[in-house]
Amino acid sequence: MKTIAKAVESEINVKKSQFICHLFPTKTKKESKEIILKVNEQYNDATHNCTAYIVSDGEGFDDDGEPGGTAGKPMINVLRKNELHNVTAVVTRYFGGIKLGAGGLVRAYSKSVLEAINEAEILEVELYDIYKLIFEYSDIKLADGEVRNNNLEVIAKDYSDKVIYEVVSKDFRDIEKIFEKYNGEISVEFKNKEVLVK
Structure with a gap:
């Protein structure tokens, strides 16, 4: 694209x-x-x-x-x-x-x-899935570990009432694993977004 x-x-x-x-x-x-x-x-x-x-x-x-x-x-x-x-x-x-x-x-x-x-100037772009991982401050280490283990790229962090990481994933199964493993502790929201590939 x-x-x-x-x-x-x-x-x-x-x-x-x-x-x-x-x-x-x-x-x-x-x-x-x-x-x-x-x-x-x-x-x-x-x-x-x-x-x-x-x-x-x-x-x-x-x-x-x-x-x-x-x-x-x-x-x-x-x-x-x-x-x-x-x-x-x-x-x-x-x-x-x-x-x-x-x-x-x-x-x-x-x-x-x-x-x-x-x-x-024409740019080649690829469509990636962007997910929001939402969790409590006490679960930051947990979330950071899962991001590392699943090779996810964090593109935005928001520290408000809860911590929100926006992460890029090519494979939904990586996100599904986190959701199933920490259901309740780390919640997941999906949104689509284009990420430029250079």
Whole structure:
């Protein structure tokens, strides 16, 4: 699975129309929608702000007034073909007075996203399971021992009412063993998260 390291912008001109593509690393639909809103505000004088996103909780696209299927869909297809995830693409178009036709629009929006991808730093990512181990302060030594014995990587620690370790695991059975062994003493919560692999 791939994503982009940071936001990138590129620009192409097709028959006097200006196409500005912005790619953003995003993880959720909520994040994508917030970014799309910001770009719409920034380029509120544009003829169209067409969008496509593929994130952890879904995907979507919008033609923003262009003929159906000529902008958002070609954009998301380019993201899919390049196996990109956790990314939002916004292509801003300033109409130059010459109509491009349906085929011309599809090519222009596709090319715009492709140009931006070529500018971007692509990262390979792997999806790991992230678990929260929750326990009392008196069980810290116990938990540390289990983390070591099961080769778990602790990515965050929180010391509040109870101690919470966020741990990365490739194999659910390691976590299951801890849960079964210390049921009641160490509780386990599951959540998914992407971890970059360098």
